[in-house]
Amino acid sequence: MHSALRGAVLEAHRRMERHTEGVRASCRKGCAFCCLAWVVVGLAEAEYLWTQLPPHLRLRVEAEGPVRLERLVRQKGHPRLPTRHFLEARPCPLLTAEGACGVYPHRPLACRGVLTDLDARYCAPGVVPALRGRARLEYLRQLGPRHGPEHYLRRPWQAAERLARQIWAAEQQIRGFTVVGELVGLLYLAGKPAFQRALALGKRAVRRWLAERGLLGGRWGFWVG
Template sequence: MEPVLRQAVALAHQNLEARTAQYLARLGQKVSCRRGCFACCYAWVVVGLAEAAYLREHLEAHLPDALARVEAEGPNRLRRIAQHKHRADFPTTYFLEAHPCPLLTSEGACAVHPHRPLACRGVLTNLEARYCAPG
């Protein structure tokens, strides 16, 4: 991955984190998300090419087993999106089917948390974890 592209993705991640922190501070809210709380890891996540390359670079260097899981799951997800992308209820249906992200570890943690995509960074709650569970 080109250094300038890697830097742009990292900067986008930092900017979202900073804006989210400012927003929550302004509201006086605290996020209840934590390790072991992973219902959001069953959602359909769309990742842009730059973030995908950024994530792949990290996986190749540090988590080859996780990369293998992503590559094995990829064709299944592409097939699903090709078949159902025009259904308005597809993201909800997918979530309720409870397909875990291939980067979710057996301990209930994100294997790439510091490198997770913007789509994942934007999912936060101040509710109890039970409210996030599929269904």
């Protein structure tokens, strides 16, 4: 990994940690509903995370990555792909049996920005859409200007998005392009020599490589630019 890109990722992570200092979140170790989500990251964070994976987690990514990519090929144009994935409650392969992130100090910005100060039961797949009557009114009563989307805290969410875009901008300057896509699939590709060879050849080669495998474009497929 290019040292300047690694530095950009680490600096963004440090800034995110400073941004969330003092945030009173209800998130705790073992509360892992957000680890069931369809997470989107940029290539630099995926490359960095791959270098931090211990062997047993690399094996998990090697097993789950092709499953995610095959799903992308079939469903990248479906508007509800992330919702479908979340409702299936298929956990991130980096999640431990105790419900903790196996690479917590190195987790991507997309994960760092998902925080809430409401009860964790609202984060479970399908719970909020299913609320009716008094239960829904009670949920809505707890929401305020600090929330959004839904019951997640707005400021960490927005900070994570802003810092991620800054990493992408750094990639544009250093590499000439970035790749954005689903976390596990992109993490899997980051460890593949064939994908690395395409990266070395530049943006057109990467676009062609992804397109030949049906992974480029659509609503949720990989984006290169």
